Amino acid sequence: MCVYLQHWGFPVLTEPSASPATSLGIFEVRRDASGCSMLAPLQTGAARFSSYLLSRARKVLGSHLFSPCGVPEFCSISTRKLAAHGFGASMAAMVSFPPQRYHYFLVLDFEATCDKPQIQPQEIIEFPILKLNGRTMEIESTFHMYVQPMVHPQLTPFCTELTGIIQAMVDGQPSLQQVLERVDEWMAKEGLLDPNVKSIFVTCGDWDLKVMLPGQCQYLGLPVADYFKQWINLKKAYSFAMGCWPKNGLLDMNKGLSLQHIGRPHSGIDDCKNIANIMKTLAYRGFIFKQTSKPF
16 A cells, blocks of 8 residues: 555556655655665656755655555544644645545435424425545535425424424514525536536435435425535445444444544434545545435
């Protein structure tokens, strides 16, 4: 395994080559006879990494610049050290992640009306989306709205206890049709409708985009935008990366990765933050996210 050093817009090689110096982003990793690696600037006409910054990076990282290839801790340790010394997220990210297939991940987690026994039809009452940069795995933008249910406008005590959403939070809020229009406006504002920008939704399971949204849209006679028709099921991605199925969803994934749970379970926006945190952790470990849904 080779150390990942990434800079958006520059070619990145992730496999060791036969030559003693392998180019990685705006750096190259020079190997000595013992197989150890040393960070050096890649002098190109387009971008020259200043000797001052390189000197600072070497000083911050210290012995980590001379680490054997294949040490998995290199990336995360190096990133934390760089970020802690003022290098910023974009530079720290250059030593963090292998290149992902998407420019942006759109993390989504609906909350819907519910009861025991289950009411029909269920209706979305919380609609959160986090825009996650595929380069740094940091959150860049948030869309978050509550939705007025129309068929069952009164929330049940079970629903409020489960989700933390009280009646006042949905009363007078936009309908699903209006929220979907605002989602489309937000997508356009964030540049996500540009055909040259690759983005994909990420959910914890298939329910949100395979069952809930298309089901409610069908009930209301609303179209489903094409961008909602492909997604990554985080449970499947986690199982591919870790070799075990997270039976209890986010709780199991956080536990398996030794992560602290953020917020309250079944809060849509908090669940999105947990999904984003899990994705970032898996990316640190070198996992490449791929679409898991089948074409409609």
